[in-house]
Amino acid sequence: MRRALLAITGLAASTTALVVFKGSPGATQVAQNLPTAQPVNPTPQDVDPGTGPTADPVAGAPTPSVAPSAPASAKPSKSTARPPGSPRATTKAPTAPRTTTKAPQSTTRRVTGPGVDNEYGFVQVQIVVSGNRIVDAVSLSLPSGGESDIHSDDVSSRYDGTGGEVVQKQSANVNTVSGATETSNSYKQSLRGAIEQAF
Amino acid sequence: MTYPHTHAAGRRTGTSSRHDGRSALPVPPQVPDRRGPGGRRLLGLLLLVGLLASVLPWWLGTPAGSLRSTAATVTAAGRITGLIAGYLLLVQVLMMSRLPVLERWIGGEQMARWHRDVGATLLVAVLAHLSLILVGYADLRNQSILAEVGTLLGDYEDMLSAFVATGLMMLVGFSSVRAIRRALPYELWHLLHRSSYLILLLGFGHQFTHGAQLYKPGPVRTGWIALYLLVVAALLWGRVLAPLAFNLRYKLRVADVVAESPDTISIYLTGERLGRLTMLGGQYFRWRFLTRGCWWQSHPFSVSAAANGRWLRLTVKVVGTHTADLREVAPGTRVWAQGPSGTFTAAHRVRERALLIAGGSGITPIRAMLEELPPGAALIYRARTPADVLLSRELDWLAQERETSVWYVIGSRDDPGPRQLMSPDGLRQLVPDVARRDVYLCGPPGLVEQSVRALRRAGVPRRQIHLATFEL
Numbered sequence: 001m002r003r004a005l006l007a008i009t010g011l012a013a014s015t016t017a018l019v020v021f022k023g024s025p026g027a028t029q030v031a032q033n034l035p036t037a038q039p040v041n042p043t044p045q046d047v048d049p050g051t052g053p054t055a056d057p058v059a060g061a062p063t064p065s066v067a068p069s070a071p072a073s074a075k076p077s078k079s080t081a082r083p084p085g086s087p088r089a090t091t092k093a094p095t096a097p098r099t100t101t102k103a104p105q106s107t108t109r110r111v112t113g114p115g116v117d118n119e120y121g122f123v124q125v126q127i128v129v130s131g132n133r134i135v136d137a138v139s140l141s142l143p144s145g146g147e148s149d150i151h152s153d154d155v156s157s158r159y160d161g162t163g164g165e166v167v168q169k170q171s172a173n174v175n176t177v178s179g180a181t182e183t184s185n186s187y188k189q190s191l192r193g194a195i196e197q198a199f
Numbered sequence: 200m201t202y203p204h205t206h207a208a209g210r211r212t213g214t215s216s217r218h219d220g221r222s223a224l225p226v227p228p229q230v231p232d233r234r235g236p237g238g239r240r241l242l243g244l245l246l247l248v249g250l251l252a253s254v255l256p257w258w259l260g261t262p263a264g265s266l267r268s269t270a271a272t273v274t275a276a277g278r279i280t281g282l283i284a285g286y287l288l289l290v291q292v293l294m295m296s297r298l299p300v301l302e303r304w305i306g307g308e309q310m311a312r313w314h315r316d317v318g319a320t321l322l323v324a325v326l327a328h329l330s331l332i333l334v335g336y337a338d339l340r341n342q343s344i345l346a347e348v349g350t351l352l353g354d355y356e357d358m359l360s361a362f363v364a365t366g367l368m369m370l371v372g373f374s375s376v377r378a379i380r381r382a383l384p385y386e387l388w389h390l391l392h393r394s395s396y397l398i399l400l401l402g403f404g405h406q407f408t409h410g411a412q413l414y415k416p417g418p419v420r421t422g423w424i425a426l427y428l429l430v431v432a433a434l435l436w437g438r439v440l441a442p443l444a445f446n447l448r449y450k451l452r453v454a455d456v457v458a459e460s461p462d463t464i465s466i467y468l469t470g471e472r473l474g475r476l477t478m479l480g481g482q483y484f485r486w487r488f489l490t491r492g493c494w495w496q497s498h499p500f501s502v503s504a505a506a507n508g509r510w511l512r513l514t515v516k517v518v519g520t521h522t523a524d525l526r527e528v529a530p531g532t533r534v535w536a537q538g539p540s541g542t543f544t545a546a547h548r549v550r551e552r553a554l555l556i557a558g559g560s561g562i563t564p565i566r567a568m569l570e571e572l573p574p575g576a577a578l579i580y581r582a583r584t585p586a587d588v589l590l591s592r593e594l595d596w597l598a599q600e601r602e603t604s605v606w607y608v609i610g611s612r613d614d615p616g617p618r619q620l621m622s623p624d625g626l627r628q629l630v631p632d633v634a635r636r637d638v639y640l641c642g643p644p645g646l647v648e649q650s651v652r653a654l655r656r657a658g659v660p661r662r663q664i665h666l667a668t669f670e671l
Contacts, residue, residue, distance in 0.1 A: 004319035023266035
């Protein structure tokens with residue numbers, strides 16, 4: 001029994017040590033780069049001032065003028081911005097004139113959500129709104145590299161696109177992709193920002 | 200499994216009187232070679248390396264400084280404990296696989312002790328994994344822990360079975376706490392413990408569907424699955440194939456049942472090819488007597504005579520219904536045996552001479568071992584009454600043959616005589632070089648505990664004390 005107690009103590013100590021070792025270099029980094037970073041997640045954590053919620057009414061002609069470039073994040077190497085004029089966005093464009101004939105003020109708008117930093121990288125979402133409907137969602141940036149590629153692919157294939165979950169649910173209340181909890185959460189956070197901006 | 204019996208032959212003395220007609224042994228047993236702790240250490244090292252390797256994927260896959268929020272840190276700790284728990288579960292099952300090589304290197308008794316310690320650690324690791332992941336995820340999703348449980352159970356594949364596995368593990372763990380275990384009927388405890396295989400099965404899925412390190416196809420995932428396959432193979436080999444081969448080979452049958460004392464019987468077994476059976480005095484088998492009332496029960500009993508090529512014998516004290524049934528076993532009954540197991544043997548000695556302390560029916564493995572120990576051993580035989588002394592004629596014969604000093608210490612534990620003798624001073628008086636001897640102990644728990652304490656105070660190093668424990 002004495003050995004069991006020893007083993008349990010060892011387990012606790014080594015787990016703590018591992019986490020502390022991995023966490024320590026980052027702690028200073030956070031302190032330098034993000035003096036106001038909040039320890040808890042609920043509010044958008046690391047909103048990049050340059051890419052706050054921006055709404056760009058694109059009346060009639062849907063040119064991808066917004067084209068947000070990869071925002072400077074705390075870890076630039078981890079974030080890769082998708083090409084702004086993604087095929088999905090442009091193929092969706094021809095439907096825009098039809099919607100304008102219905103209601104004069106109803107135009108197709110592209111709204112970019114706030115950039116959200118999480119432990120794996122940078123997440124930013126853009127939605128295309130027609131009238132009061134979300135007709136498309138595009139993830140402009142998702143974490144990349146190693147395992148993150150898989151999770152990011154999962155997240156974008158679930159949420160993005162004209163038939164994705166965002167368009168189906170018409171809200172930020174989408175199901176978390178299992179295995180990619182944090183990326184899903186950051187996606188939702190950015191999405192929520194975009195939706196608030198759009199409506 | 201062969202033991203070269205050559206080098207010790209010249210060391211034996213006093214064998215001239217062996218063939219005077221009293222010996223039942225056609226081949227005189229010889230002192231077996233020592234088995235050092237090398238195998239045990241190697242395996243311990245291997246298991247430790249495995250433990251480190253199981254956390255390595257997390258270490259490599261987590262960029263330094265990436266644990267920025269509390270939630271991320273807590274989740275990371277949850278992942279580490281999860282990996283450790285997954286690995287320990289495999290170790291637990293492996294140790295109970297009865298793989299012959301493990302039985303030989305580590306021994307059933309040592310393995311049972313490891314199993315208990317690793318078991319406690321495993322339970323703590325699983326509970327830590329569960330609670331850390333819950334807290335971490337709940338924080339990330341910004342919801343209460345109860346809501347998080349709902350999310351995990353509802354939205355996550357394989358998570359329900361993982362929760363069931365945790366519940367089962369808690370049941371198994373708590374039912375094994377000694378105080379609780381004593382209060383439970385053995386059969387219930389055994390059934391609960393058998394459900395551990397279910398834990399292995401139920402806990403399998405969630406590791407691969409959600410494990411951050413095992414999710415992605417690659418060497419880590421493949422290696423983890425390979426570990427599972429290895430353990431299942433070890434189980435199959437140790438619990439099914441090896442016993443099958445053993446029993447098909449030796450075809451053991453009951454030859455005779457003999458009363459040794461009013462409440463003790465000896466069962467003699469014969470079989471085929473027993474000359475090639477390698478077994479050491481002091482080892483035990485798990486016996487299954489294939490009669491109508493007994494076939495479903497398997498119990499460990501020591502063999503009470505060294506291998507002699509003609510018969511095996513186990514000597515059993517009648518204490519329960521099963522042992523009472525054994526009295527009635529008819530000659531010719533087939534016996535299914537699993538073993539031999541145990542490190543309570545002459546081969547595990549670390550010194551040249553030995554002191555053996557037996558209590559009551561604990562004499563049986565010691566009686567078998569006496570044939571194989573180097574000459575000059577000392578035996579203290581504790582028994583409550585003279586009627587409780589078993590196999591005394593054989594002991595007297597062995598005392599002569601193997602130059603063994605035998606003391607019968609009769610009386611209750613609280614009588615002044617036994618009390619004085621079983622004290623550090625008493626032991627030193629009786630056996631002046633006790634600190635330089637191996638001490639083999641077998642008997643009721645009270646006697647064993649008391650003796651170990653006295654021996655330690657008499658200056659016997661721990662590694663020289665050998666215990667025969669069947670507690671499992």
